Amino acid sequence: MIRWLTAAIxxxxxxxxxxxxxxxxxxxxxxxxxxxxVTQSMLARAAGDGNNFLHTNGxxxxxxxxxxxxxxxxNVKNLRPAWIFQTEVVDSMETSPIVVNxxxxxxxxxNHAYALDARTGKQIWHYKHAMGPVTTYxxxxxxxxxxxxxxxxxxxxxxxxxxxLDAKTGKQLWETQIAEPELGYSETMAPSxxxxxxxxxxxxxxxxxxxxxxxxxxxxxEEKWTxxxxxxxxxxxxxxxxxxxxxMHRDIEAEKAAxxxxxxxxxxxxxxxxxxxxxxxxxxxVYFVVGNPSPDLDGSLRPGDNxxxxxxxxxxxxxxxxxxxxxxIAHDVWDLDAVSPPIITTVKNEAGEDVKxxxxxxxxxxxxxxxxxxxxxxxxxxxMVPQEDMWTLPTAExxxxxxxxxxxxxxxxxxxxxxxxxxxxxxxxxxMTYTVRSTPYPEGKLWLGGSFDVIPDEEQWGNVTAxxxxxxxxxWQVRTEQPMIGGILATAGGLVFTGEGNxxxxxxxxxxxxxxxxxxxxxGANAPPSSYTVEGQQYVVVAAGGNAQLNFKRxxxxxxxxxxx
Amino acid sequence: MRLKPAAVALxxxxxxxxxxxxxxxxxxxxxxxxxxGENGVPSEPDYPIIxxxxxxxxxxxxxDYAAQRRDNEIMSPIAAEYDRDQxxxxxxxxxxxxxxxxxxxxQEGDQQIAExxxxxxxxxxxxxxxQGDSRIPRLAGQQVGYLxxxxxxxxxxxxxxxxxxxxxxxxxxxxxxxxxxxxxxxxDVQ
Numbered sequence: 001m002i003r004w005l006t007a008a009i010x011x012x013x014x015x016x017x018x019x020x021x022x023x024x025x026x027x028x029x030x031x032x033x034x035x036x037x038v039t040q041s042m043l044a045r046a047a048g049d050g051n052n053f054l055h056t057n058g059x060x061x062x063x064x065x066x067x068x069x070x071x072x073x074x075n076v077k078n079l080r081p082a083w084i085f086q087t088e089v090v091d092s093m094e095t096s097p098i099v100v101n102x103x104x105x106x107x108x109x110x111n112h113a114y115a116l117d118a119r120t121g122k123q124i125w126h127y128k129h130a131m132g133p134v135t136t137y138x139x140x141x142x143x144x145x146x147x148x149x150x151x152x153x154x155x156x157x158x159x160x161x162x163x164x165l166d167a168k169t170g171k172q173l174w175e176t177q178i179a180e181p182e183l184g185y186s187e188t189m190a191p192s193x194x195x196x197x198x199x200x201x202x203x204x205x206x207x208x209x210x211x212x213x214x215x216x217x218x219x220x221x222e223e224k225w226t227x228x229x230x231x232x233x234x235x236x237x238x239x240x241x242x243x244x245x246x247x248m249h250r251d252i253e254a255e256k257a258a259x260x261x262x263x264x265x266x267x268x269x270x271x272x273x274x275x276x277x278x279x280x281x282x283x284x285x286v287y288f289v290v291g292n293p294s295p296d297l298d299g300s301l302r303p304g305d306n307x308x309x310x311x312x313x314x315x316x317x318x319x320x321x322x323x324x325x326x327x328x329i330a331h332d333v334w335d336l337d338a339v340s341p342p343i344i345t346t347v348k349n350e351a352g353e354d355v356k357x358x359x360x361x362x363x364x365x366x367x368x369x370x371x372x373x374x375x376x377x378x379x380x381x382x383x384m385v386p387q388e389d390m391w392t393l394p395t396a397e398x399x400x401x402x403x404x405x406x407x408x409x410x411x412x413x414x415x416x417x418x419x420x421x422x423x424x425x426x427x428x429x430x431x432m433t434y435t436v437r438s439t440p441y442p443e444g445k446l447w448l449g450g451s452f453d454v455i456p457d458e459e460q461w462g463n464v465t466a467x468x469x470x471x472x473x474x475x476w477q478v479r480t481e482q483p484m485i486g487g488i489l490a491t492a493g494g495l496v497f498t499g500e501g502n503x504x505x506x507x508x509x510x511x512x513x514x515x516x517x518x519x520x521x522x523x524g525a526n527a528p529p530s531s532y533t534v535e536g537q538q539y540v541v542v543a544a545g546g547n548a549q550l551n552f553k554r555x556x557x558x559x560x561x562x563x564x565x
Numbered sequence: 566m567r568l569k570p571a572a573v574a575l576x577x578x579x580x581x582x583x584x585x586x587x588x589x590x591x592x593x594x595x596x597x598x599x600x601x602g603e604n605g606v607p608s609e610p611d612y613p614i615i616x617x618x619x620x621x622x623x624x625x626x627x628x629d630y631a632a633q634r635r636d637n638e639i640m641s642p643i644a645a646e647y648d649r650d651q652x653x654x655x656x657x658x659x660x661x662x663x664x665x666x667x668x669x670x671x672q673e674g675d676q677q678i679a680e681x682x683x684x685x686x687x688x689x690x691x692x693x694x695x696q697g698d699s700r701i702p703r704l705a706g707q708q709v710g711y712l713x714x715x716x717x718x719x720x721x722x723x724x725x726x727x728x729x730x731x732x733x734x735x736x737x738x739x740x741x742x743x744x745x746x747x748x749x750x751x752x753d754v755q
Contacts, residue, residue, distance in 0.1 A: 133620050133699065135700070141698060451732035
C-alpha cells in the first residue's frame with residue numbers, strides 16, 4: 001500500500017511538473033488480468049500511460065519515454081530481478097516487450113510469441129509460427145515484437161507473413177502473405193496498429209527487393225494500401241552532397257550514361273523499412289525511414305539518387321499517399337542508411353520557435369532534426385562517433401572509412417526526455433573497409449555488390465550519447481566496452497536504461513550520464529527495454545538473447561526488474 | 566575400394582541422370598549415394614554432407630548447377646536433367662535425413678583465428694549459429710575438406726553463385742580459412 005501511494009505521489013509529481021510535454025495519464029488503473037481489450041483511445045494516449053507499454057517504442061510518437069517514476073535516480077540502486085523467463089529459442093533477441101493490463105507479450109528469433117504474467121513471468125500461452133520452407137533475411141532470424149489492438153496480437157514473420165493471434169489464447173486468427181520470400185522479402189520489424197489498420201514495412205535491401213510500407217485490415221488481413229518506397233522514377237535531383245553538405249564524390253556523368261543505357265533501376269533497388277513508423281494522429285501522417293539501395297556497395301548498377309532510399313518519408317495515414325521526404329545520402333554506396341525509428345516531438349526551429357519536429361539517428365552518427373511540416377532538415381547534431389575520410393568511395397581492394405557500415409546508430413531506437421529536451425542514442429564504433437565488386441542481380445540471393453569488412457586490428461567500442469535536439473550539441477556521452485546495438489528507454493524517474501553485448505544492463509542518470517546501476521544478464525542485452533506498472537509496482541524489462549549481427553553471446557532470457565522490498 | 570574423384574567424374578559423365586520424363590526418385594537417390602554416401606557420409610573429404618542440409622539451399626544449388634551458375638563437372642550435368650519439381654523432390658528427401666556425425670579436430674589456436682575471421686567477415690550476420698536456415702546452409706559439422714574447398718573456391722573466383730562471398734573471402738588469408746574450416750566442422754549440430 002505504501003508503495004502504491006509512493007507511486008501515486010511520483011506520478012502526481014511528474015504530471016504537475018511536466019512542463020511542455022506533460023503526459024496525459026489514462027484514466028483506468030491497471031489491475032492484473034482484467035482482460036480489458038486495447039482500445040484506440042488507449043493506443044492514442046499511451047504516452048501518458050504509466051501502467052502499460054502498448055507500442056514498440058512506447059507511444060505513437062515513439063519517444064520511448066515512460067511516464068512513471070517509482071523507479072528513479074534515488075532508488076534505482078535497489079533494482080533487483082523480479083523474475084526471469086526462459087524462452088524455447090536460444091538466439092538473437094530484439095523484442096520490445098508489450099504490456100497490457102499486466103499481460104506481457106514477447107517474441108523470439110524464428111517467430112515464437114509468448115504471453116506472460118507480467119508480475120511473475122508465468123507463461124500464459126506460447127505460439128510457434130509454422131515457418132514456410134523459404135526464408136530470406138538479414139541480419140539474423142530476428143523479430144522485434146508484436147503490436148496489440150482490440151483482442152488481437154499482430155506479428156510479422158521471417159517468411160514474409162503477417163499473423164493475427166487471439167490475445168487471450170495465442171490461437172492464430174488469420175495470416176496474410178505480405179510478399180514473396182524467395183525474392184528476398186522478410187519481416188523482422190514489429191507492426192504498428194492505428195485504428196483498423198496494421199502498418200508494416202519489409203526487410204530485403206540486401207536482396208534486391210522493391211521496398212514498401214503496407215496497411216492491412218486488422219479484422220481480415222486484407223491489404224488497404226501500399227506505399228512503394230522506391231518510385232518508378234527513382235532518379236531524383238542528382239544530389240552531390242549529403243544532408244550535412246559533404247561531397248559524396250559521385251560521377252554524375254557516368255551515372256547519366258548508365259541511366260540512358262539501362263533505364264531506371266527501381267524494380268530491384270531495395271529500400272527496406274526496418275522499424276516502426278511514428279504516427280501523427282493530428283495531421284493523419286506517418287513518418288518512417290527507408291533503408292539502403294540494392295546492391296549496397298555497387299552504385300554502377302543503380303544510377304540516380306535512388307529515391308527514397310536513405311530517407312525520412314512521410315505518407316498519409318489513410319491512403320499511403322506521399323507527403324514529403326528528405327534524403328540523407330543520395331546514391332549511398334556505404335550502407336550508411338536510415339534504420340533507427342523516427343520520433344515526433346517539439347523542437348526549436350532555426351528561429352528558436354517551438355515546432356513539431358522529427359528526430360532520426362543515422363548510421364552516420366548524426367541525430368537529424370526535421371520540421372514535421374515538410375520533412376526539411378532543421379539541424380544535425382555533432383557526430384556521436386568518429387568520422388574519417390567521408391565520403392571515400394569503395395574500391396576493389398577495400399577502402400577504409402568511418403563510420404563502418406553498421407553505424408553510428410543501427411536499428412536501435414532512441415529515447416527522449418522531453419523535460420531535458422535530450423535524445424538518447426546508442427552507437428557503434430566499428431572500423432571497416434568498403435569493397436566494391438559488381439555482379440548482376442542474383443535473384444533473391446545476397447546482393448551487396450562487394451563487402452564491408454571489420455578491420456580486426458582496430459579497436460571497437462560503443463557509446464551512449466545524449467544530444468540536445470534544440471541545438472545539436474552532445475550533452476553527455478558514456479563510452480562502452482563494445483559496439484552498442486539494441487535500444488534505450490528513458491523514464492520520468494530521471495533514468496535511461498540500455499544493455500550491452502557483454503550482458504551488462506545499466507541505468508544512467510538521464511541528466512548527466514552517471515551510471516547508477518548495473519546487472520549482468522548472462523547474454524547480450526541487445527533489445528530495447530520496456531517499463532510497466534502492475535498493481536502499483538513498476539517494473540523494467542529487457543530481453544537478453546545476444547545479437548547475431550555482432551555475434552554477441554546468445555541467450556533466451558526475458559528479465560523483469562523491480563525495486564527490492 | 567574407393568574411387569578417385571576423377572574416376573567418379575568419368576563414370577557420371579558416362580551415366581547421366583535420368584531425363585526429366587524418366588525421373589524415378591529411388592533411382593536418382595542411388596546415383597546421389599555414389600558420392601554422398603549411403604548413410605550420409607560422403608565418399609571423399611571434399612564432398613559435402615547433404616543429409617539434413619536445408620531444403621531450400623539444396624534446391625537452389627541444384628538449380629544453380631543446372632544453370633552453371635555453380636559449375637562442377639560431376640554435378641552440373643546431373644542437375645541439368647532435373648526440372649524444378651524434381652529438384653524439389655530431391656531437396657525434400659535430403660533435408661528430411663539425419664545429419665551424420667563425422668570426426669573433426671581442432672588444431673591449437675584454431676578457435677581464436679576462426680573467431681577473428683568471423684568478426685572480420687561478419688559471418689554470423691547471415692550464418693548465425695552455423696545451423697542453417699532455408700537458403701543459408703548448415704555449416705556446423707560439415708566436412709573440413711569441403712568447407713576448405715568451398716571458401717577457397719570463393720576466394721579464387723572458382724565458385725561464382727554467391728558472388729558476395731568472393732569479396733568476403735578475399736579478406737581472409739588461407740591460414741584463417743583453414744582454421745575456420747576446422748572450427749566449423751567441430752561445431753555441434755543442433
